Amino acid sequence: MESEAVVVELQRNSKDFAKIVEEIVKLEKKIFPKHESLARSFDEELRKNNTGLLYMMDAHGEVVGYAMYCWPSSLSASITKLAVKASRRRQGHGEALLKAAIQKCRTRNVHRVSLHVDPLRIPAMGLYKKLGFQVDSLIKCYYSPDRDANRMFLDFASS
Numbered sequence: 001m002e003s004e005a006v007v008v009e010l011q012r013n014s015k016d017f018a019k020i021v022e023e024i025v026k027l028e029k030k031i032f033p034k035h036e037s038l039a040r041s042f043d044e045e046l047r048k049n050n051t052g053l054l055y056m057m058d059a060h061g062e063v064v065g066y067a068m069y070c071w072p073s074s075l076s077a078s079i080t081k082l083a084v085k086a087s088r089r090r091q092g093h094g095e096a097l098l099k100a101a102i103q104k105c106r107t108r109n110v111h112r113v114s115l116h117v118d119p120l121r122i123p124a125m126g127l128y129k130k131l132g133f134q135v136d137s138l139i140k141c142y143y144s145p146d147r148d149a150n151r152m153f154l155d156f157a158s159s
């Protein structure tokens with residue numbers, strides 16, 4: 001990974017909040033098809049209780065990726081978004097963001113982190129498997145009538 005890039009937790013009271021959200025929404029629109037996109041409801045998603053957003057900022061202050069996570073209950077947490085700008089992929093940013101999001105979930109003392117991913121998203125499937133996620137089930141027509149989702153999970157060993 002480029003050594004200058006850092007993972008930052010988005011803070012609502014930060015002076016850069018609106019600018020960062022705007023950059024992320026732009027990426028979201030480019031990366032995801034409408035039925036998978038949170039672009040139109042991003043701010044609403046962020047306002048939900050127990051939701052966090054991490055972003056990767058490069059040395060020039062550009063947002064090159066982001067991960068959203070939530071922990072609706074004390075039992076489990078979810079990774080609800082993960083994306084890296086197309087021109088900045090395969091540099092370790094996705095893995096760093098996912099690891100940071102998993103770590104955030106861990107601090108909530110949940111036992112499991114889950115997520116949904118279209119099985120045709122080969123890079124994402126590769127990344128989730130690399131970090132230990134297992135496929136739980138295939139949910140037909142999850143994203144749209146012709147797009148399914150793998151439900152995946154990662155369990156934390158109880159300590």
Ligand SMILES: CC(C)(COP(=O)(O)OP(=O)(O)OC[C@H]1O[C@@H](n2cnc3c(N)ncnc32)[C@H](O)[C@@H]1OP(=O)(O)O)[C@@H](O)C(=O)NCCC(=O)NCCS
Pocket residue numbers: 031082083084085088089090091092093094095096116117118121122123124126127128130
């Ligand atoms: C999935 C995504 C976030 C990965 O980001 P990235 O920064 O390119 O990933 P990294 O460079 O950190 O790669 C980490 C691991 O992911 C897997 N991976 C990444 N790109 C891959 C590819 N093109 N093919 C296969 N595996 C891939 C590999 O296991 C890789 O580990 P390795 O480098 O040891 O082989 C990125 O491809 C993306 O934004 N895709 C579009 C959005 C998306 O599908 N999001 C997930 C929706 S649930």
